[in-house]
Amino acid sequence: MFHKELVAINLSELDLTSAGDRRLWESLHGKTVRGDLECLECRENDPGCPQWMFLRLWKGRPVAVHYSTGIRHPTAPESPRHKALKERIARVAEHAGFSADLEACAADGRRRTDVLVHGENGLQLGCEIQLSYATAHAVAKRSDIARADGLTPLWTTDDIGAPLIERTPWARIDKMPLEAFSSGNALLVRGGVKGLNLKKCDSRNPLLILSG
Secondary structure: OEEOOOEEEOHHHOOOOOHHHHHHHHHHOOOOOOOOEEOHHHHHHOOOOOOEEEEEEEOOEEEEEEOOOOOOOOOOOOOHHHHHHHHHHHHHHHHOOOEEEEEEEOOOOOOEEEEEEEOHHHOEEEEEEOOOEOOHHHHHHHHHHHHHOOOEEEEEEOOOOOOOOOOOOEEEEOOOOHHHHHOOOOOOEEEEEOOOOOOOOEOOEOOOOOOO
16 A cells, blocks of 8 residues: 555555554554555556555454445555566576576465575575565564575665665665666666674774764
8 A cells, every 4th residue: 555654555564563563553553544545556557546545454464445345456466566676687687697486485385585586606595675665673574584594685675765774685776667677778776785794882892983
């Protein structure tokens, strides 16, 4: 769904057992009015005809429901932009001489990776595309599952304020229309981090910062 202030939010990734995700849900559930939440799929298919939504819990899971009872979508639909960028990443990997699998699932069903690239020397690059809102907890949890499966996670976002930034290996591209992902033009990487080295700073382990 699309929130007028928070932009795109993927409810299927909310974990209500997480304090951060629960606070986000509680800030929205029962506190939005018609015109606050828009169906993301309808928005992308027909931008000039918004379809408003409201929130409810169904079997303990947060879901967004259309005010218009005649509209139904499959659960957690994949947006056209997400699908196009996923296919673009797979094509680029294959053109570089590597093999790539779309929607690669773990044997135990705990992981489904957008694009799994089989690299050199046994490297398994788990490419995740995050164009909708996801909390830092959800991203960190999925990254831990990927690492446990022997994958190196890499998240791609087009949101300069995405919570995943500085929480996992990431790359940021510009916000682009669907056609840009499908074309052969280059996608510029505006920022990113390949690896994170976190150090605790306290009285027993001070970090010296030099400026000049």
